[in-house]
Amino acid sequence: MKKSSAAPLQELVRILSADQVLTSPADLLTYDADGLTQHRAIPRAVVLPHSTDQVARVVRWCHERGVPFVPRGAGTGLSGGALPCESGIILELARMNRLLEVNVDERFAQVQVGLINQELSEAVREHGLFYAPDPSSQSACTIGGNIAENSGGPHCMKYGMTTQHILGATIVLPEGTVTHFGGPHSGLPGLDLLGLFVGSEGTFGVVTEALVALQKIPACTRLLFVAFRELVNACRAVGKMVARGMEPAALEMIDQTTIQVIEQSVFACGLPEDAGGVLLVELDGLPTQVDADSELVREISSELGAFEIREADDAAQRLQLWKGRKAAFGALGRLKPDLYVQDAVVPRSKLPEILNTMMQIARKHDVLLSNVFHAGDGNLHPNISFDGRDAHEARRVAEAGKEIMQACLDVGGALSGEHGIGREKRDFMPMLFSARDLEVFADVRRVFNPQGLCNPDKVLPGTKVCQEFRQGIEIPGVTTP
Amino acid sequence: MTTKDQLLRYDRTLDCVHCGLCLPVCPTYRLHRKESASPRGRIYLMRSFSESRLEETRDSIREIDQCLVCRACETVCPSGVEFGEMMEITRDLVEESDARAPFPRWLKRMFFRNVLPFPRRLKLVATALAVYQRSGLPTLLEKSGILHLFGEDTVLRNALMPPVPSMDRRRDLSEVHPATGNPRARVGFLVGCVAQELLPDANRAAVTVLQRQGCEVVCPEQRPCCGALPMHFGDLDAARELARTTIRSFPDAMDAIVVSAAGCGSAMKDYPRLFEESDPWHLRATEFAAKVRDFTEFLIDLPWHPPTKPLPIKVTYDAPCHLVHAQRIVEPPLAILNALPGVELTPLRGQDDCCGAAGLASISSPGQSVKLLEGKMSAVRESGADVLVTANPGCQLQLGTGCREWCPEVEVLHLAELLERFDQHSHRQEIEQSS
Ligand SMILES: Cc1cc2nc3c(=O)[nH]c(=O)nc-3n(C[C@H](O)[C@H](O)[C@H](O)COP(=O)(O)OP(=O)(O)OC[C@H]3O[C@@H](n4cnc5c(N)ncnc54)[C@H](O)[C@@H]3O)c2cc1C
Ligand code: SF4
Ligand code: SF4
Numbered sequence: 001m002k003k004s005s006a007a008p009l010q011e012l013v014r015i016l017s018a019d020q021v022l023t024s025p026a027d028l029l030t031y032d033a034d035g036l037t038q039h040r041a042i043p044r045a046v047v048l049p050h051s052t053d054q055v056a057r058v059v060r061w062c063h064e065r066g067v068p069f070v071p072r073g074a075g076t077g078l079s080g081g082a083l084p085c086e087s088g089i090i091l092e093l094a095r096m097n098r099l100l101e102v103n104v105d106e107r108f109a110q111v112q113v114g115l116i117n118q119e120l121s122e123a124v125r126e127h128g129l130f131y132a133p134d135p136s137s138q139s140a141c142t143i144g145g146n147i148a149e150n151s152g153g154p155h156c157m158k159y160g161m162t163t164q165h166i167l168g169a170t171i172v173l174p175e176g177t178v179t180h181f182g183g184p185h186s187g188l189p190g191l192d193l194l195g196l197f198v199g200s201e202g203t204f205g206v207v208t209e210a211l212v213a214l215q216k217i218p219a220c221t222r223l224l225f226v227a228f229r230e231l232v233n234a235c236r237a238v239g240k241m242v243a244r245g246m247e248p249a250a251l252e253m254i255d256q257t258t259i260q261v262i263e264q265s266v267f268a269c270g271l272p273e274d275a276g277g278v279l280l281v282e283l284d285g286l287p288t289q290v291d292a293d294s295e296l297v298r299e300i301s302s303e304l305g306a307f308e309i310r311e312a313d314d315a316a317q318r319l320q321l322w323k324g325r326k327a328a329f330g331a332l333g334r335l336k337p338d339l340y341v342q343d344a345v346v347p348r349s350k351l352p353e354i355l356n357t358m359m360q361i362a363r364k365h366d367v368l369l370s371n372v373f374h375a376g377d378g379n380l381h382p383n384i385s386f387d388g389r390d391a392h393e394a395r396r397v398a399e400a401g402k403e404i405m406q407a408c409l410d411v412g413g414a415l416s417g418e419h420g421i422g423r424e425k426r427d428f429m430p431m432l433f434s435a436r437d438l439e440v441f442a443d444v445r446r447v448f449n450p451q452g453l454c455n456p457d458k459v460l461p462g463t464k465v466c467q468e469f470r471q472g473i474e475i476p477g478v479t480t481p
Numbered sequence: 482m483t484t485k486d487q488l489l490r491y492d493r494t495l496d497c498v499h500c501g502l503c504l505p506v507c508p509t510y511r512l513h514r515k516e517s518a519s520p521r522g523r524i525y526l527m528r529s530f531s532e533s534r535l536e537e538t539r540d541s542i543r544e545i546d547q548c549l550v551c552r553a554c555e556t557v558c559p560s561g562v563e564f565g566e567m568m569e570i571t572r573d574l575v576e577e578s579d580a581r582a583p584f585p586r587w588l589k590r591m592f593f594r595n596v597l598p599f600p601r602r603l604k605l606v607a608t609a610l611a612v613y614q615r616s617g618l619p620t621l622l623e624k625s626g627i628l629h630l631f632g633e634d635t636v637l638r639n640a641l642m643p644p645v646p647s648m649d650r651r652r653d654l655s656e657v658h659p660a661t662g663n664p665r666a667r668v669g670f671l672v673g674c675v676a677q678e679l680l681p682d683a684n685r686a687a688v689t690v691l692q693r694q695g696c697e698v699v700c701p702e703q704r705p706c707c708g709a710l711p712m713h714f715g716d717l718d719a720a721r722e723l724a725r726t727t728i729r730s731f732p733d734a735m736d737a738i739v740v741s742a743a744g745c746g747s748a749m750k751d752y753p754r755l756f757e758e759s760d761p762w763h764l765r766a767t768e769f770a771a772k773v774r775d776f777t778e779f780l781i782d783l784p785w786h787p788p789t790k791p792l793p794i795k796v797t798y799d800a801p802c803h804l805v806h807a808q809r810i811v812e813p814p815l816a817i818l819n820a821l822p823g824v825e826l827t828p829l830r831g832q833d834d835c836c837g838a839a840g841l842a843s844i845s846s847p848g849q850s851v852k853l854l855e856g857k858m859s860a861v862r863e864s865g866a867d868v869l870v871t872a873n874p875g876c877q878l879q880l881g882t883g884c885r886e887w888c889p890e891v892e893v894l895h896l897a898e899l900l901e902r903f904d905q906h907s908h909r910q911e912i913e914q915s916s
Contacts, residue, residue, distance in 0.1 A: 329559070
């Protein structure tokens, strides 16, 4: 394989156009991290293709020249999945953001993957439809990033994660060939390669177009918020609701610290700041079912000592509460300069126990911990606020983070609920998987990505593609930290 | 002048947690779809300058210049990033760097320091512009191709220049305007600098409306410029000087200082940040800023008496960035429009999006400005309105240019002008009835 640092970037300009290839220090610097800023690296170039054909040509060039490449959507990822490779390029899909077709009868849409999640739902609302997976970042993140991460969101409790909503995809394989997986009709014969691709975190190829399923907007939607003095009781309520056979559309938990920062922000939505924890319970379906379910929510919550149970008055207030919930991570930025957003899943029944353990770990390492999470799925987001300029504090955060992770695994949980492994948790993988498991993963990846140029050094431990090429690359005007 | 040290101490750039939620609302990001043209990217650049991670070069400061400072990013930022303030400080800092071409820097500084503070000189510049416009030279220069020698941007600037009104319309406003009937309040009114030369009718209308609502209106004779332009475009020293003059020129005993220019009002509310807390001017600026009211919010709080005689017109409203994002004034203009009898208010798609005026940004990046304006105009056409209402002179000029070019059937008015039209209409009807 040729050394990538020698590959002339000028050739990329010939493949695309000057305005689609960024190489200035300022441009490159702004791509050095995604939503997780603990890891940073400056790419050699950023390319902004408009079409599948352009993506294919760029990928082919990378393949021939041995240049690593990292696909990127909006860079809201929280596991460093879109972290550049110093010797490689960023393949930014944000300009491929067209909604190509909406089929109202068959309830699907064909999109270019740079389309922003929320813009898809807004565009199909006039047909009484919506796109169900709604990550809290939905106002910014792309369908492509969602596919790569198999993203979830509050409403995935009832509607399922991204993978349940992707019917088909156009994919540029790491050698530069274009292929199509899936199609509008479910149950196609053959292996479910689409299922394998969704959630591969950009390491199996670049998805450029997707066929996504749309849902009908339910007849009736109601949002209740329930305030508890003790966070643990809120957790118990979650367990009971699910045990009593309820199927809420969303079941979200917000702790006191988070409530307070949301209420200070532009997204203040009237949550009680003296609550230890608030549950947001959204119910949807036929009006009679929703009525019955709200009764049940009230009953269970009162039994567990909730001190306030309220319903959103109308669609506007519902939207406001959701905006508040979805602003949680950003709002936590008010506490300290940096935020470490964690992501783990535990069995729902273990929620009260794991919360206690996490508090102890936070106290032991003297770090500022807050919690906001998809309680219904047992998908935790313990967040640690810190100041990265303080090396001691940063170290304590890393240690606490690792212990929290271990504690989740100990109660039968997993490493990631929805944010992916990326670069961040790559080295934690052996905590959950045996060497043999990891080998199998690597074998599967090799089928798609034999040279390992597509999003290298992510997800699976052990590879060091980026470092191998690293020597001898300097970008004038930029100092690497 | 800001130093790197000051910027570094000013660790506001750290408030940004890099979540990216601001990207889709940023007009320049939507246009270019690249990180450095986004709020998150720009904050990253500002931080990199202060940490000396990135050199100030033409390339790297271009992204700082292209920002519209529309502050739409602040409205959606959950982390409470104060983008506007950060940008003001950064621009002041990079102004000094070698990456700035000396001639434009000199010209800008000269305008901020030697023209803006002096209404007479400003009037002279406006008159010279009027002579140029009426001489037929603009078309001649363009047709002959001479302008093209200076690049596409110059051609655009020439074509987009707003027409200067006649000398008579630009005449100065007198100092004290008595209230009609029993006085309910005594207010100061900022006449402003460029606004008075290019859109004098809007100023006059605002004063008349305030009088009719029972306010005695004082327009300081010095006619101070509030300093918004130097504040937003890299000359904080000049801005401080203008802020001091403005504060001094208004008598103390005012119930409020009313401003009908959203950009100026936002700058005046931000005066305290121009002065260090140890500076005695900080306190004065704070007290002054507390009295500053946008024309629309002032009317609602007064409370105003809406006209009673209906005037059937189809109106749409475009929210000035410095009203909706910088001052967070959302409801008052809409409440006023909704209270006008006969007015059919139709929604404007992208009402809160920047029209591309953005102070000097429309002069420094005319291409980008025109693209934003085109988008705005297609929304205006969709709305089917006859009158497009705004509440800021900068926007009014830009939208006026847009309508002349793309929607000649649509009239652009400042909200105050629309209100005055209602007043005149009632007045006429009363005369007719009594005769
Ligand atoms: C405030 C906030 C809230 C969040 N809430 C949630 C949440 O509720 N649920 C959730 O699941 N996540 C959440 N996230 C994480 C993140 O938004 C999601 O992972 C999202 O799907 C990333 O999309 P993106 O377009 O930003 O992708 P990026 O961050 O740009 O990329 C993410 C990964 O996808 C790969 N990728 C991107 N585009 C493609 C493509 N076209 N082809 C192949 N690979 C590609 C990249 O290489 C990278 O590995 C949140 C993030 C933030 C900042
Ligand atoms: S929304 Fe705020 S915190 Fe998030 S990236 Fe933008 S400026 Fe930073
Ligand atoms: S002020 Fe406006 S143009 Fe500048 S970064 Fe913010 S949203 Fe974008």
